[in-house]
Amino acid sequence: MKLIRRKSGTFTVPGDYLGVIEEFLPGGGTYIDDGIIYSSSTGHLLVDSHNRKISVYQKTNSPLIPKEGSLVLGTIVSIHNKNLNVRIFQIRDKPLFNPFNGIMHITDVRRGYVKTMLDVYQIGDIIRAKVISIKNREFHLSTQENELGVIHSKCSFCGDKLILSQNSLKCPQCNKPKWRKIASGYGKKDFIKLF
Ligand SMILES: [Zn+2]
Known part of the structure; x- marks a missing residue:
């Protein structure tokens, strides 16, 4: 599992570990599997510490990454x-x-x-x-x-x-x-x- 810096602006790709649901509310561009929050998008992290919410903002012209159905x-x-x-x-x-x-x-x-x-x-x-x-x-x-x-x-x-x-x-x-x-x-x- 790749650990990334959980700081706003960090680049993430689908499958990156973002945290657990006890820590954050999953926002846009994320998915939960077994209580763990992962990125579902290629983009930049947005950590909203006030609302304890973590999201991924999609980049345009994102690099090529296989998706479900690819x-x-x-x-x-x-x-x-x-x-x-x-x-x-x-x-x-x-x-x-x-x-x-x-x-x-x-x-x-x-x-x-x-x-x-x-x-x-x-x-x-x-x-x-x-x-x-x-x-x-x-x-x-x-x-x-x-x-x-x-x-x-x-x-x-x-x-x-x-x-x-x-x-x-x-x-x-x-x-x-x-x-x-x-x-x-x-x-x-x-x-x-x-x-
Ligand atoms: Zn032969």
Whole structure:
């Protein structure tokens, strides 16, 4: 959790810890989660000590930050049985100067049961995902919808780019099918903009 100076004028971004409800009344540009007040906006802090109220005033031309509902692109940087971590490097078609950390739980991979993350994704995969919630500056992602999932992947054995073949991915070298939650348009569109 990032601690910021709770002084009027301090720059904050969504998810910054602002205090607890025992200390402050939450004002505009904030949200409460479990008694803790966080910033929900990019902007500057306004601490009204007289009324014990804390608010965030939005800046115009705010830097690009994923919001709830944003479509993002990211690289999978670590995988565990029940969740994985993503480095978000692009929001829609806009590359980010500083990447954000995304996390995905196994229940948000796709509709239906997934036994382990290792069955559907691998480290290094590039995925298109949707931000479903923001907590503690972590962006919780889902790939349940059709257009979401892996958009680029390499074979873990030979490093060849996996190709789409009858609704699954295949390595042209090893010829083995690879299970993935594949995004519609795998290997196209967003990717061309990037490389
Ligand atoms: Zn291969």
